[in-house]
Amino acid sequence: TGEGIVNHNILKDSLKVTIRLLAQAVGRTPRTLQKNPESKAVQLGLRKIVYVYKLLEEMLGSKNKALIWLKAPNSEFGGLSPVDIIAKEEIDIVIDYLMDVKKGALV
Numbered sequence: 001t002g003e004g005i006v007n008h009n010i011l012k013d014s015l016k017v018t019i020r021l022l023a024q025a026v027g028r029t030p031r032t033l034q035k036n037p038e039s040k041a042v043q044l045g046l047r048k049i050v051y052v053y054k055l056l057e058e059m060l061g062s063k064n065k066a067l068i069w070l071k072a073p074n075s076e077f078g079g080l081s082p083v084d085i086i087a088k089e090e091i092d093i094v095i096d097y098l099m100d101v102k103k104g105a106l107v
Contacts, residue, residue: 006046008037015053016067017083024087025049048091052082055098 012022023033026045033042056066070082077085082094 005038006043006050008033008046021087027089052094
């Protein structure tokens with residue numbers, strides 16, 4: 001793919017999630033995501049997911065810790081995991097939370 005394009009399959013494998021979850025996160029069906037992964041709307045959603053992952057990696061010091069945090073239930077999200085929130089197309093809630101936490105310490 002071209003420069004700046006997020007490869008949904010690599011992202012799926014990196015995050016250890018399903019195509020279905022990624023599709024939900026960007027507001028598309030799995031079929032639509034796989035047929036048109038380079039559409040502007042899909043890429044915007046995928047870039048936000050990459051942003052969250054990279055931010056967590058920076059804050060926590062490793063990819064593994066970032067994955068654990070993404071998948072663990074979190075009281076800040078009503079007991080849902082950040083991945084659950086992202087799958088509900090509410091990634092901005094996770095981004096806002098991380099930006100607030102970045103000012104302090106991640107618990």
